[in-house]
Amino acid sequence: MSEDKKVMFHEMELDDRLLKAISQLGWPHPTLIQETAIPLLLEGKDVLMRARTGSGKTAAFTIPVIQKILNLKNTSAHQCIRALILSPSKELCGQITSVVGHLTLKCAREVRCIDISSNGDMQIQKSLLADKPDIVVSTPSRVLAHLKANNVRLKEDIAMLVVDEADLVFSFGYENEIKELLEHLPKIYQAVLASATLSDDVLSLKKIVLRNPVTLKLEEPELAPSTQLQHYHLFAEEDDKAAILYALLKLNLIRGKTIIFVRTVDRCYKLKLYLEQFKIGSCVLNSELPAAVRCMSVEQFNRGRYQIIVASDEKALEEPDGGMMLEETGKKKQKSKRRKDKESGVSRGIDFQHVSNVINFDFPLDVTAYVHRAGRTARGTSQGSVLSFVSIREKPLMNAVKEHLTKCFNGQKVLQKYSFALDEVEGFRYRSRDAWRAVTRVAVREARLSEIRRELLNCKRLQGYFEENPTDLAALKRDKALHTVRLQPQLAHVPEYLLPAALRTDGPEPEPAAPDAPPAKKKKQQNFGSVKRHKYQARQRDPLKSFAVKAASASPSKT
Ligand SMILES: Nc1ncnc2c1ncn2[C@@H]1O[C@H](COP(=O)(O)OP(=O)(O)OP(=O)(O)O)[C@@H](O)[C@H]1O
Numbered sequence: 161m162s163e164d165k166k167v168m169f170h171e172m173e174l175d176d177r178l179l180k181a182i183s184q185l186g187w188p189h190p191t192l193i194q195e196t197a198i199p200l201l202l203e204g205k206d207v208l209m210r211a212r213t214g215s216g217k218t219a220a221f222t223i224p225v226i227q228k229i230l231n232l233k234n235t236s237a238h239q240c241i242r243a244l245i246l247s248p249s250k251e252l253c254g255q256i257t258s259v260v261g262h263l264t265l266k267c268a269r270e271v272r273c274i275d276i277s278s279n280g281d282m283q284i285q286k287s288l289l290a291d292k293p294d295i296v297v298s299t300p301s302r303v304l305a306h307l308k309a310n311n312v313r314l315k316e317d318i319a320m321l322v323v324d325e326a327d328l329v330f331s332f333g334y335e336n337e338i339k340e341l342l343e344h345l346p347k348i349y350q351a352v353l354a355s356a357t358l359s360d361d362v363l364s365l366k367k368i369v370l371r372n373p374v375t376l377k378l379e380e381p382e383l384a385p386s387t388q389l390q391h392y393h394l395f396a397e398e399d400d401k402a403a404i405l406y407a408l409l410k411l412n413l414i415r416g417k418t419i420i421f422v423r424t425v426d427r428c429y430k431l432k433l434y435l436e437q438f439k440i441g442s443c444v445l446n447s448e449l450p451a452a453v454r455c456m457s458v459e460q461f462n463r464g465r466y467q468i469i470v471a472s473d474e475k476a477l478e479e480p481d482g483g484m485m486l487e488e489t490g491k492k493k494q495k496s497k498r499r500k501d502k503e504s505g506v507s508r509g510i511d512f513q514h515v516s517n518v519i520n521f522d523f524p525l526d527v528t529a530y531v532h533r534a535g536r537t538a539r540g541t542s543q544g545s546v547l548s549f550v551s552i553r554e555k556p557l558m559n560a561v562k563e564h565l566t567k568c569f570n571g572q573k574v575l576q577k578y579s580f581a582l583d584e585v586e587g588f589r590y591r592s593r594d595a596w597r598a599v600t601r602v603a604v605r606e607a608r609l610s611e612i613r614r615e616l617l618n619c620k621r622l623q624g625y626f627e628e629n630p631t632d633l634a635a636l637k638r639d640k641a642l643h644t645v646r647l648q649p650q651l652a653h654v655p656e657y658l659l660p661a662a663l664r665t666d667g668p669e670p671e672p673a674a675p676d677a678p679p680a681k682k683k684k685q686q687n688f689g690s691v692k693r694h695k696y697q698a699r700q701r702d703p704l705k706s707f708a709v710k711a712a713s714a715s716p717s718k719t
Contacts, residue, residue, distance in 0.1 A: 166189060166195070167189075167190065167195050167199075168189050168190070169182050169187070169189065169190055172190075172198055172199060172202070173202065174223065174227055175226075175227060175230050175267070176266075177230075177264075177266035177267040178223065178226060178227060178230070178263060178266075178267070180265075180266045181262060181263045181264065181265045181266050181267075182223075182263070184262075184265065185262055185263075187219075187540075188541070190216075191215050191216035191219075191220075191540065191541075192211070192215065192378055192380065193209055193211035193215050193216060193217055193220045193376065193378060194216050194219055194220045194223070196209075196376055196378070197209050197220040197221070197224075197376055198220060198223055198224050200374055200376075201220075201221065201224035201225075201228075201350070201352065202224050202227060202228070204350055205350075205373070205374050206350060206351045206352070206370040206371050206372060206373040206374070207352050207353075207370075207373055207374050207375075207376060208326075208352075208353045208355075208362070208366050208370060208373050208374070208375045208376065209221070209352065209353070209354050209355070209376045210355055210356070210357065210358045210362075210375070210376065210377045210378065211354075211356070211376070211378045211380070212356060212378070212380060212381065212382045212383060212384070212535070213356045213382070213383075213531070213532065213535030213539075214384065214511075214535050214536075214538065214539035214540065215378075215380075216540055217324070217354045217356075218255070218256055218259045218324070218354075218511075219259060219263070220354070221245075221322050221324070221352050221354055222245075222256065222259050222260050222263055223263060225243045225245070225260075225295065225320055225322065226260065226263055226264055226267075226271055226295075228242070228243075228319065228320065228350075229242050229243065229270075229271050229294045229295070230267065230270060230271065232319065233270055238317075239292045239294075240292050240294075240316070240317035241289075241292055241293060241294065241295075241296050241312070241314060241317060241318060242294050242295070242317060242318065242319045242320065243294065243295045243296070243318070243319065243320040243321075243322065244295075244296050244298070244303065244314060244318055244320070244321050244322070244345075245295060245296070245297045245298075245322040245324065246297075246298060246299065246300050246303070246321070246322065246323045246324065246329075246338075246341075247277075247297070247298075247299065247323075247324040247325055248299060248300075248325050248328045248329055248332040248334060249277075249299065249328075249332070249451070250277045250278055250299065250451045250452075250455065251451065251454055251455055251458065251510055252324065252325055252510070253275050253277035253297045253298060253299060254275060254277070254455055255510065255511050256275075256297050256324060257273055257274075257275040257297045260273045260295060260297070261273065270294075271294050271295065272291075272293040272294050272295070273293055273294065273295035273296075273297065274288050274289075274293045274295075274296060274297070275297045275298070276288070276289070276296060276297070276298045276302055276303065276306065277297065277298050277299045277302055278451075278452075282305070282306070282309065282311065285306065285311070286306065286309075286311040286312075289306060289311055289312040290311075290312075296312075299334075300329070300334040300337040300338050300341055301334065301337050303341065304337050304340060304341050304344075307341065307344045313344075314344050314345055314346075315344060315345065315346055316346060317346070318345050318346055318349050319349055319350060320349060320350045320351070320352070321345060321349055321350070321351045321352070321369065322351070322352045322353075322354070323338070323351075323352070323353050323354070323365065323369060324354045325354070325355065325356075326353040326354060326355040326361075326362045326365050326366075327355040327356065327357045327358075327359045327361055327362050329361065329365060330361040330364065330365065331361065338365070338368065338369070339368060342368065342369070351369050351370050351371070351373075353365060353366060353369060353370060353373075356382070356535075357382075358377060381568040381569055382531050382535075382568060383531060383534055383535060383538075383565075383568070384538040384544070385569070386569065386572065386574045388538045388541075388542075388543055388544070389534065389537065389538035389543070389544050389545070389546065390544075390545045390546070390574075390576070391534070391545075391546045391548075391565060391574050391575045391576065392545065392546065392547045392548070392575070392576050392577070392578035393547070393548040393549075393550050393558055393562075393575055393576075393577060393578060394547070394548075394549060394550065394577070394578045394579070394580050395550050395551075395552075395555075396549050396550070396551065396580075396582075397551050397552070398551065399589075399592070399593055399596060400582055400589070401521060401549040401551070402431075402434060402592050402593075402595075402596045403582065403585070403588050403589040403592035403593070404549065404580055404582060405420070405435075405519070405521065405549075406435075406438060406440075406588055406591070406592045406595075407582075407585045407588040407592075409435070409438075409440055409468075410438065410440075410588070411585075414517055414519075414547075415516065416467075416514070416515075416516025416517060417461070417464075417467055417468075417512070417513075417514055417515045417516055417517075418467065418468050418469075418515070418516065418517040418518070418519060419468075419469050419471055419512060419515055419517070419518050419519070419533075419536050419537070420442075420468060420469070420470045420471070420519045420521050421471055421472070421473060421518065421519065421520050421521060421522065421524070421533050422470060422471070422472050422521050422522045423472065423473075423522040423525070424472055425446040425447070425448050425472050425608070426601075426604050426608075427472060427521075427522065428444045428445075428446045428470050428471070428472040429444065429604045429607040429608055430599050430604050431470045431521060432444050432470050432607070433599045433603060433604070433607055434595055434596055434598075434599050435468070435470075437595045437598065438595065440468065441466060441467075441468070442466055442467075442468035442469060442470050443457045443460055443461060443465075443466045443468075443469050443470070444457065444469070444470050444471070444472075444611075445457045445458065445469055445470070445471040445472070446471065446472040447472070448608070449611065449615075450615060453611075453615060457469065458510055458512065461512060462511075462512065462513045462514075469512070473524070473529060473532075473533070510536070511539065512536050512537075512539075513539075514542065515536055515537040515539070515542075515544060516537065516543070516544055516545065517537065517544065517545050517546070517547065518533055518534055518536055518537045518544065518545070518546045518547075519546075519547050519548075519549070520533060520546065520547070520548035520549060521549055522549075522554075523548055523549070523550050523551070523554035523557050523558055524557070524561075525557065526557070526560070527560055527561055527564045530548075530561045530564075533546070534546045547578060548561075558575075561575065562575045617633075
């Protein structure tokens with residue numbers, strides 16, 4: 161569809177209540193995939209939609225699902241489950257349910273949606289299903305468990321089936337569940353597959369689920385264009401990575417919500433404990449945390465309680481829906497398949513909202529992982545930056561990413577070098593080294609243990625056990641960490657002498673700016689106190705575009 165002929169939501173024959181909800185979400189116009197898929201789905205076509213991560217696929221299928229239910233309700237008063245939306249993990253199911261919730265804000269009585277993906281009580285879910293909500297969101301295994309237990313029947317009424325993150329369905333081991341599930345559906349229904357890639361798995365799923373589908377493979381790069389998403393890299397070894405991160409955060413040169421990616425679960429806690437020493441708060445996200453905690457971390461981050469989330473995309477060893485699938489089916493083979501899955505990082509498909517920066521503290525292990533990490537920012541129509549720290553050992557990985565991005569964007573060199581004069585912030589480096597070393601392996605292990613302990617204490621299922629065994633509860637509560645990292649309140653403050661010369665109140669005049677640095681506003685800056693001044697300076701610039709502590713020595717340069 162051409163740019164000049166952009167279709168607007170109000171031209172799509174959508175119900176007024178839906179249009180009002182969309183306008184409340186602040187979406188000015190449909191994204192490309194929405195513009196293309198919504199009319200086809202409203203026409204009743206089966207659709208396979210492939211569009212890049214963050215391009216708005218969830219609304220591309222939920223808007224027509226809601227609209228079709230509203231249409232059906234105009235012609236029939238029969239209450240039944242009309243749409244089944246499947247997704248491979250609880251987090252993703254929760255996310256879809258939340259989007260449906262926002263879109264049905266003005267018609268919540270007419271269109272009811274429930275999410276049964278959690279491992280909650282089957283009996284409670286059975287009674288919720290007996291109320292015949294219009295939309296059911298679930299993992300394949302959970303809905304199949306209800307079908308097998310005769311808690312629900314879908315044979316007569318289902319009008320739409322959606323499989324989101326279709327490229328993950330097989331790798332999460334759901335192939336047989338999907339096949340079995342289809343036998344519980346009516347002969348005729350409309351089906352949609354949504355995916356960020358067109359892998360072999362998606363093509364196999366397409367054969368099983370769709371009939372005469374329209375395949376929407378949008379001719380767009382897999383990441384947002386460079387006008388929306390900027391990519392930077394800087395070379396640094398371990399100790400320096402930590403010092404640079406500390407300096408960037410403390411000097412407010414990184415602004416807005418930030419996801420910091422590391423390679424392992426241990427490093428998640430290491431970085432969290434490191435930042436904590438400077439009073440920089442963060443929450444963690446990794447595959448070791450139970451799904452409910454992961455959902456809570458993402459929610460707290462999305463609601464703004466934390467500005468920083470430290471995430472590891474180390475492969476999960478548990479099942480995406482909390483091991484339930486294996487308990488139910490006992491299929492060892494599927495478990496090993498899941499373990500080998502390359503793309504099952506916990507952040508995959510998660511809609512972290514309003515993320516301004518992704519920082520690759522550890523460089524991702526392959527191009528696909530880079531794309532998934534980068535796709536957590538610049539979602540929808542927002543702006544974002546990716547800054548990757550690259551050690552010598554990681555350089556070949558970076559070169560592969562660089563080549564890939566250049567190819568994706570027709571020869572445009574999108575991965576730019578981000579120069580940083582670490583010498584200018586020597587004081588930061590000195591403090592950082594001590595703080596980094598203070599986070600010993602024992603401290604990391606205890607942070608992990610304390611997370612598990614907290615989970616046990618909060619676990620509803622264990623409440624009965626603790627009531628019967630109060631001594632165990634007391635022991636668990638007493639069992640405090642022995643080797644925590646010693647917090648030094650003075651580290652939270654950045655004294656004047658640590659600031660780069662150009663940012664000090666009594667510092668020398670900045671040297672002439674580099675050709676591509678923004679013009680300095682000298683007079684205004686001289687009136688600020690030091691802290692206020694460097695904050696002001698930081699706000700003047702896009703940090704990842706123009707970090708210039710000492711303009712001449714530290715300005716970004718294109719490679
Ligand atoms: N029309 C729109 N205008 C502006 N923002 C939008 C629009 N549609 C969706 N968004 C926003 O874009 C973000 C990404 O949407 P969504 O999660 O549906 O992407 P996705 O394509 O499913 O990504 P992934 O493949 O990673 O799951 C969300 O925060 C959503 O609120």
